[in-house]
Amino acid sequence: MRLGSINGLRCKQLKLVVLAFFMIFILWKWEEGTYYNTENLHPDSLVLTHPANSRFVDQHTSSEEDFPSVDSFPDSVVKVEKQATGAPPPLSAVSVSVDVADEKEASRSDPKECNHRNGIWVSDKRRPLYSGFGCKQWLSESWSCRLTQRIDFDYEQFRWQPEACEMPEFEASQFLRRMQDKTIAYVGDSLGRQMFQSMMCMATSGEEREDVEDVGVEYGFILAPGAKRPDGWxxxxxxxxxxxxYHWSSTLCDLEPLNSSDPTTSYAMHLDRPPAFVRDNLHRIHVLVLNTGHHWNRGKLRANKWEMYLGGVPNNNRNIAVIWKAKNFTIHSVVKWLDAQLPHHPHLKAFYRSISPRxxxxxxxxxxxxxxxxxxxxxxxxxxxxxxxxxxAEGAVMGTRVKLLDITALSRLRDEGHISRYSIKATQGIQDCLxxxxxxxxxxxxxxxxxxL
Known part of the structure; x- marks a missing residue:
């Protein structure tokens, strides 16, 4: 009895061994025929790096900014980008990656999303899109470096090539046809005004246009008594x-005189209210571009007699009273308000433009x-x-329908493009690097x- 039991057990073990070998053979044939079939392998879409060409870029300029949290680079990893298809080879292709873990995760997705933030500057002899000599009708002469003593103009001949998509060539007449019956509004500080003047020059190809109508009065843009310029065009x-x-609103706060009968009055700077111009004209606007940043400092507040208000009363919250926190509070407040308005204005596309680096x-x-x-x-x-x-800016638009027009990092690479000492109105010894x-x-x-768009 005992011997029969042992033989039966050995027979079962032998069957299991044979079955195991059979399963291994089946798996091996399946893997050989399918998993390792070269026809099913897909090329990796990762950006190739060339360590031999890598260069470290130190672009920390936080000590020179009013708000280091805005204009400073985080600790970064530097690598070399692939050359864009059909683009001339760049002078160098140094790039900054903020989060290596995020980058590895993103590299698994195919294709890459085109966000226009990432890419390279490439030389393009077809640039500029207009002449600084010819766009006098729209362009402030102090910003037209062709009218100054400057003699180097290489900075005019570069275009931005996004990493994951082709950016269509800007063509004035085609753009205007796309914007048929639409209103494009820039609201912000002097960097917003530069963007507005740039667009006017681009839309006219820098040529004189007698047919273009000045309709500033329709938007309340009139020269107030004693003012050097209207608050918009x-x-x-x-x-x-x-x-x-363009409407001038350097902080994106609603400004309200505390005593309208006193020409020297101070102004309530409502941190939680968007500019009255935006509130009153939102229904007429199809493309809205907001920006702020460089006017948020104590000197500007004192010079303009701006006093922080919150909830319609003077701000007593010491935490928000800190300048950079007040700025961030305002940006979040304006974007949140705008996001809530968008469902009521389905024709409107809203952008918040990131800060321009100094x-x-x-x-x-x-x-x-x-x-x-x-x-x-x-x-x-x-x-x-x-x-x-x-x-x-990125935090403010996150989770909203307001898009981020992210120009900070790509502009930081262009330190040669500022007015510098060539500004017509600059005081001797003072350079305009903003x-x-x-x-x-x-x-x-x-x-x-x-x-x-």
């Missing part, structure tokens, strides 16, 4: 009924800071990163805007 192209306008080196604007570089892309030509350099020469970098901001 608006022009209409009759052929397509396209209106392009390039003062060896001091600030009033302490001998300069931007004398005439070498385009001396610190690299490419950007690849998973987050915006303007974390405040505003840009036009034609120049703001044209690219508008090209990116046009590509997203």
């Amino acid at each position: 608006a022009y209409r192209f009759p052929s397509t009924n396209t209106t392009i306008l 390039h003062f080196f060896n001091g600030d604007w009033n302490t001998g800071g300069s931007c004398d570089s005439t070498s385009p892309l001396a610190k690299g030509s490419g950007i690849f990163q998973n987050h915006s350099d303007d974390a405040d 505003h840009w020469c036009l034609p120049g970098v703001p044209d690219t901001w508008n090209e990116i805007l046009a590509a997203q």
Whole structure:
């Protein structure tokens, strides 16, 4: 009995061994025939890197900014981007990746999303899109570096090539046809006004246009007594009924005189209210571009007699009273309000433009800071990163229908494109390393805007 049991057990074990070998054989044949079939292998879409060509770029300029949290780079990993298809080879292709873990995760997805933030500056002899000599009708002479003593203009001949998509060539008449019966509004500080003037030059190809109508009065843009300029401009192209306008609002706060009968009165700076102009005209606007940033400092508030208000009363919240926190609160407040309005205005596309970087080196604007570089892309030509350099702007639009027009990192590579010491109105010894020469970098901001419309 015992011997029979042992033999039966051995027989079962033998059957199991045979069955195991059979299963292994089946799996091996399946893997050989399918999994390792070369016809089923897909090429990896990862961006190739070339360690031999890698260069470290140190672009931390936080000590020179009013708000380091906005304009400073985080710790970064530098790598070299692939050359864009059909694009001329860049001078260099240095890029910044914020989060390696995020990058590895993103690399598994195919295809890559085109966000226009990442890409390279490439030389393009077809640039600029208009002449600084010819666009006098729309362009402030102090921003037209062709009218100054500057003799180097290489900065005019670059275009931005996004990494994962082709950016359509801007063509004035085609753009105006696309914007038929539409109004494009820029609301912000002087960098917003540069973008507005850039668009006017681009839409007219920098040519004199007697047919373009000044319709500023329709939007309340009149020169107030004692003012140097109106608080905005608006022009209409009759052929397509396209209106392009700009409204001055350096902080995006609603400003209200505390005593309207007193010409020296202070102003309530409502951190939780968008500008009255935007509230009153939102229904007339089809493309809205907002920006703020460089006017948020104590000097500007004192000079303009702006007093922070919250909930219709003077702000007593010490935490919000900190300048950079007040700015962030305002940006989030305006974007949140705008997002709530969008369902009621389905025709409207809203953008918040990230901050334009300053390039003062060896001091600030009033302490001998300069931007004398005439070498385009001396610190690299490419950007690849998973987050915006303007974390405040990125955080404000996150989860909303307001789009981020992210121009900070790509503009940071263009320190040679500022007005520098060539500004007509600049005081001797003071350089303008905040505003840009036009034609120049703001044209690219508008090209990116046009590509997203």
